[in-house]
Amino acid sequence: xxxxxxxxxxxxxxxxxxxxxxxxxxxxxxxxxxxxxxxxxxxxxxxxxxxxxxxxxxxxxxxxxxxxxxxxxxxxxxxxxxxxxxxxxxxxxxxxxxxxxxxxxxxxxxxxxxxxxxxxxxxxxxxxxxxxxxxxxxxxxxxxxxxxxxxxxxxxxxxxxxxxxxxxxxxxxxxxxxxxxxxxxxxxxxxxxxxxxxxxxxxxxxxxxxxxxxxxxxxxxxxxxxxxxxxxxxxxxxxxxxxxxxxxxxxxxxxxxxxxxxxxxxxxxxxxxxxxxxxxxxxxxxxxxxxxxxxxxxxxxxxxxxxxxxxxxxxxxxxxxxxxxxxxxxxxxxxxxxxxxxxxxxxxxxxxxxxxxxxxxxxxxxxxxxxxxxxxxxxxxxxxxxxxxxxxxxxxxxxxxxxxxxxxxxxxxxxxxxxxxxxxxxxxxxxxxxxxxxxxxxxxxxxxxxxxxxxxxxxxxxxxxxxxxxxxxxxxxxxxxxxxxxxxxxxxxxxxxxxxxxxxxxxxxxxxxxxxxxxxxxxxxxxxxxx
Numbered sequence: 054x055x056x057x058x059x060x061x062x063x064x065x066x067x068x069x070x071x072x073x074x075x076x077x078x079x080x081x082x083x084x085x086x087x088x089x090x091x092x093x094x095x096x097x098x099x100x101x102x103x104x105x106x107x108x109x110x111x112x113x114x115x116x117x118x119x120x121x122x123x124x125x126x127x128x129x130x131x132x133x134x135x136x137x138x139x140x141x142x143x144x145x146x147x148x149x150x151x152x153x154x155x156x157x158x159x160x161x162x163x164x165x166x167x168x169x170x171x172x173x174x175x176x177x178x179x180x181x182x183x184x185x186x187x188x189x190x191x192x193x194x195x196x197x198x199x200x201x202x203x204x205x206x207x208x209x210x211x212x213x214x215x216x217x218x219x220x221x222x223x224x225x226x227x228x229x230x231x232x233x234x235x236x237x238x239x240x241x242x243x244x245x246x247x248x249x250x251x252x253x254x255x256x257x258x259x260x261x262x263x264x265x266x267x268x269x270x271x272x273x274x275x276x277x278x279x280x281x282x283x284x285x286x287x288x289x290x291x292x293x294x295x296x297x298x299x300x301x302x303x304x305x306x307x308x309x310x311x312x313x314x315x316x317x318x319x320x321x322x323x324x325x326x327x328x329x330x331x332x333x334x335x336x337x338x339x340x341x342x343x344x345x346x347x348x349x350x351x352x353x354x355x356x357x358x359x360x361x362x363x364x365x366x367x368x369x370x371x372x373x374x375x376x377x378x379x380x381x382x383x384x385x386x387x388x389x390x391x392x393x394x395x396x397x398x399x400x401x402x403x404x405x406x407x408x409x410x411x412x413x414x415x416x417x418x419x420x421x422x423x424x425x426x427x428x429x430x431x432x433x434x435x436x437x438x439x440x441x442x443x444x445x446x447x448x449x450x451x452x453x454x455x456x457x458x459x460x461x462x463x464x465x466x467x468x469x470x471x472x473x474x475x476x477x478x479x480x481x482x483x484x485x486x487x488x489x490x491x492x493x494x495x496x497x498x499x500x501x502x503x504x505x506x507x508x509x510x511x512x513x514x515x516x517x518x519x520x521x522x523x524x525x526x527x528x529x530x531x532x533x534x535x536x537x538x539x540x541x542x543x544x545x546x547x548x549x550x551x552x553x554x555x556x557x558x559x560x561x562x563x564x565x566x567x568x569x570x571x572x573x574x575x576x577x578x579x580x581x582x583x584x
Contacts, residue, residue: 062136093130094183098227130182137165141185145263146327157187200246203338209550217335259327265382306333308403318344322354340580346440446474451514459497464490526571
């Protein structure tokens with residue numbers, strides 16, 4: 054397949070589910086419908102900044118087509134293919150623990166579902182494509198800053214092996230968008246952009262919650278039946294028992310997603326129920342961030358700076374809480390609170406077992422048992438004591454040598470291989486060094502017992518501990534350059550993040566600790582939901 058016109062477009066979602074009969078595009082409460090038909094807003098001067106070649110190939114779009122004017126026009130929202138039926142989804146959700154009622158796609162418009170050569174279904178969604186009935190008091194637009202961050206992080210997460218939505222293209226609009234980035238009364242115009250997101254489905258916990266909250270049970274069942282048949286075809290024909298099996302699968306996928314986030318040090322920042330995918334994908338990259346210093350209390354979201362509800366260490370608990378809210382929405386269809394509660398145990402068990410196994414992999418422990426838990430817990434107690442770069446620490450840990458008796462090594466010798474991970478060597482006082490060295494001796498002794506060589510262990514550790522992640526300051530540098538008309542760093546980072554587990558000696562500078570100038574700079578430390 055070489056051209057956009059050859060794309061096989063399906064509209065199963067709008068064909069199978071009831072839509073809003075009102076065709077006018079104005080903000081309103083939408084009842085009795087899963088979506089509203091809406092056209093993207095045309096922009097003045099669309100220009101392609103970047104395209105992810107792998108995603109284009111997944112859809113069956115050639116590199117030549119990606120460079121065409123038609124591609125830019127299509128994925129900016131200025132034109133559509135004849136078969137496309139654009140719409141915005143209707144959903145609700147809990148935001149920061151409180152029921153918010155109807156939310157919906159306020160700045161995202163689904164333009165079609167592509168069936169690729171393998172028979173896979175991929176939904177295309179334009180983020181920042183203009184007003185929808187769910188835009189509330191907003192403008193439905195997006196700025197380059199947030200769009201670039203989502204474009205890069207979507208692809209970075211995919212190559213890290215983390216379930217995620219993908220990003221096809223990043224296009225500037227040639228128009229300014231008014232935003233107050235820190236919500237401090239200093240609004241200003243920023244370059245506008247449209248991002249094309251790609252996923253098998255963008256269905257969220259909140260899609261089901263809204264219909265349950267409104268008592269629209271028939272609609273709730275139609276949506277769940279469609280979701281099972283389309284996105285979970287192996288579970289069986291829709292029925293109360295299959296609804297429970299579906300919920301168990303959502304619990305399992307969500308648990309596996311949380312394990313991945315904790316493995317790579319990713320913090321979502323806004324784990325509202327409307328930002329949780331039933332497919333177990335990372336979705337809605339807003340004020341996300343990567344741990345620089347290992348701190349379970351850290352959140353990248355300035356809106357959450359006091360409560361820290363969505364802090365790194367609380368993400369697994371929040372995911373469980375969100376699943377409980379989804380379970381409540383399913384009660385009318387399953388008729389059994391007890392069975393839903395039992396299904397919730399799938400989440401707890403899957404996460405606990407997955408997290409324990411993941412930590413064993415990060416530490417290079419083969420045949421991990423519960424006897425290793427004190428070793429793991431002690432390390433996690435040590436890491437926050439001084440500012441320690443999580444990514445560098447685990448990567449460097451793989452390089453230690455086990456050939457010499459750790460009892461014969463001094464504290465200084467044991468900590469030396471990890472010094473690049475510390476932000477302030479002066480903070481490594483005698484108390485810390487003594488405690489860390491004690492842990493290292495126990496760790497090396499444990500490694501020696503398993504019998505595998507250092508080279509084999511190192512290879513396994515490097516396969517789960519990335520060398521390169523999308524550090525917050527790197528994304529901000531790419532934004533600064535792009536806003537000045539230089540998109541080169543977007544492509545540089547995109548290429549870098551395609552191989553996050555490889556050494557890439559020519560890119561060693563991208564693996565460095567966060568520079569001091571970025572410690573408290575907006576975009577490098579904390580962010581707002583403004584996009």
